[in-house]
Amino acid sequence: DAQESRGLGDVYKRQIDDLAISSWEANNVYIYDNATISAAKLSGTPPAAPDLTITRGVGSWFEANFGVNGFGFSLTAGQVDGAGTEDLIIGIPFAGPGNFGGVAVVYGGTASSSLVTLSEAPGDVAGMSGLVGRYIENPGLNAFSSMGQFVGFLGDTRAGDAVGDFAFGALTEFEAGDHRVYVVRGRTAPTAGSPMQEITFGGNDLEVVLPGSSGTATAFGESFGSLSGGGGTGLRNILISAGTSDSDRGALYLVDGGQTGTLTLTDSSDYLAKIAGDGGGVQHGVTGSGLE
DSSP, X not given: OOOEEEEOSOOSSSSSOEEEEEETTTTEEEEEXXXXXXXXXXXXXXXXXXXXXXXXXXXXXXXXXXXXXXTTSEEEEEOSSOSSSOXXXXXXXXXXXXXXXXXXXXXXXXXXXXXXXXXXXXXXXXXXXXXXXXXXXXXXXXXXXXXXXXXXXXXXXXXXXXXXXXXXXXXXXXXXXXXXXXXXXXXXXXXXXXXXXEOOOOTTOEEEEEOOOTTOOOOEEEEEEEEEOSTXXXXXXXXXXXXXXXXXXXXXXXXXXXXXXXXXXXXXXXXXXXXXXXXXXXXXXXXXXXXX
């Protein structure tokens, strides 16, 4: 069953837009190009098979917990490396011992096979079928954080080099205390033929912390967006939802995209704007997105 879908730009260099559909209970992401969809529409017959299937392989956090690791629970796409093709970002929130979760990035390119098996096993090159990727493991969250349940592409928030950034959140109800969102600055693709490579957080990345208490749900980072920062720079500021914060009133935070390191949202000096609900139970800002 289709459990998450995302319209994409040209991911696999066929000069045509693509559609990604996940079946995270089956641990698969299916890619259809527009020509396949158009042909199916004309014929009145569903496509016999996707143009590309991406699945998770064997490796420490790619292995399923309880039979399911949520591969493709969330999807987004954008130019992470500035190479001119869309890159696919896949959330895997139930992966790894303790459901820490993870995120995989599959860089746009020309696949040499209709099946791509992602693995972090050392030396696993052939399984990438002509594509390359990176992955993110637990950056310090607690067990059952399920990072990667929510992912969002932001565009260029800091460097001014047209390389896009992305963000991910977690099931923070299970975290003790503060709730976190991570903004990952764009990374160049590994060398062609390389195995999956881990993304480690560096000085240009951003951790955004919403202070809280153990067992208090905020839905912080359940959706993401970005807005132009103005001034002709092309840089974008970051929108982060917190739909059940402030006693269920909810809020949407606008954060300076140029920040790095750790940013704690303690008071109004820590963010550019906060759009909050005016009554309990409203859940203002459960979802939010910037518009051009």
